[in-house]
Amino acid sequence: MATLYTNQNSNIRKTWFLMTVFLVVIIGLGWFFSYYFGSPLILIIAVIFSVTMNIIAYWHSDKVVLKISGAQLVKREENRELWNIVENLSITAGLPMPKLYIIDDPAPNAFATGRNKNHAVVAVTTGLLSILEKNELEGVIAHELSHIGNQDILILTVIVILVGFIALLSDIFLRMTFFGSGNNRSRGDGKLGAILMLVGIVLAILAPIVATLIKLAVSRKREFLADSSGALLTRYPEGLANALRKIEQHSAKMKKANHAIAHLFISDPYGKKSKMSFMHKIFLTHPPVEQRISALLNEENYN
Numbered sequence: 001m002a003t004l005y006t007n008q009n010s011n012i013r014k015t016w017f018l019m020t021v022f023l024v025v026i027i028g029l030g031w032f033f034s035y036y037f038g039s040p041l042i043l044i045i046a047v048i049f050s051v052t053m054n055i056i057a058y059w060h061s062d063k064v065v066l067k068i069s070g071a072q073l074v075k076r077e078e079n080r081e082l083w084n085i086v087e088n089l090s091i092t093a094g095l096p097m098p099k100l101y102i103i104d105d106p107a108p109n110a111f112a113t114g115r116n117k118n119h120a121v122v123a124v125t126t127g128l129l130s131i132l133e134k135n136e137l138e139g140v141i142a143h144e145l146s147h148i149g150n151q152d153i154l155i156l157t158v159i160v161i162l163v164g165f166i167a168l169l170s171d172i173f174l175r176m177t178f179f180g181s182g183n184n185r186s187r188g189d190g191k192l193g194a195i196l197m198l199v200g201i202v203l204a205i206l207a208p209i210v211a212t213l214i215k216l217a218v219s220r221k222r223e224f225l226a227d228s229s230g231a232l233l234t235r236y237p238e239g240l241a242n243a244l245r246k247i248e249q250h251s252a253k254m255k256k257a258n259h260a261i262a263h264l265f266i267s268d269p270y271g272k273k274s275k276m277s278f279m280h281k282i283f284l285t286h287p288p289v290e291q292r293i294s295a296l297l298n299e300e301n302y303n
Contacts, residue, residue: 102125
């Protein structure tokens with residue numbers, strides 16, 4: 001029978017497996033495009049660009065997220081109950097007290113960001129504070145602290161950069177192919193050249209889509225992991241499960257919902273969708289709430 005402990009270990013293994021697949025895809029694309037055009041410069045430029053963006057994201061991603069979401073810094077005297085919950089759970093988790101922010105928004109939601117546990121942020125909406133009981137709020141805060149303790153934010157930042165890396169390689173290939181640039185070593189090789197060009201075009205079109213799907217899959221796995229870690233932290237899975245139910249019942253989207261940071265929130269900031277197509281389900285940033293609650297309460301194995 002699956003437990004919170006086995007689900008947590010399983011999600012860690014699956015997440016790292018997906019990230020390994022990500023790296024293999026990038027290396028394969030880089031090798032093919034470099035081979036096709038007979039120039040390693042494409043891969044070198046892409047690597048330099050991705051590393052630069054990665055450094056920028058590492059140091060400033062939290063500031064960008066807070067700016068986009070409209071979060072405001074909170075001091076202890078402004079909301080003692082929330083502050084005490086975060087402080088007590090941080091001590092229990094063995095984490096430094098993160099900076100605390102509140103977003104003026106009636107939609108219940110929360111997120112964590114920051115480059116590491118010493119530079120972390122937890123933000124909650126006013127809507128979340130208004131609808132949750134204390135033990136439910138503790139479940140949500142424990143979930144967000146688990147993201148910090150599990151280093152999810154750093155992993156998701158790296159994956160976002162890898163997606164951009166793949167998109168950049170694909171864009172370079174398509175531009176050079178259709179505009180006739182580069183030293184194509186297969187030109188003049190007849191059928192071989194045509195086959196390589198066709199394969200390259202298909203890879204360039206499909207690779208960013210596949211990369212996005214992998215990014216979303218990793219994001220969903222990290223949500224499952226944070227749920228189980230948060231439940232272990234509070235020793236009361238029902239608190240987070242009840243909080244997820246209440247959040248799910250709120251159908252309106254956040255005032256400053258943004259696709260770039262949607263995966264950071266505990267729930268989709270675009271609100272509940274009454275009817276979803278198959279394609280929409282594939283591109284969900286979060287696993288279905290029903291599956292998350294079932295996993296928390298050990299009603300079924302969601303793996």
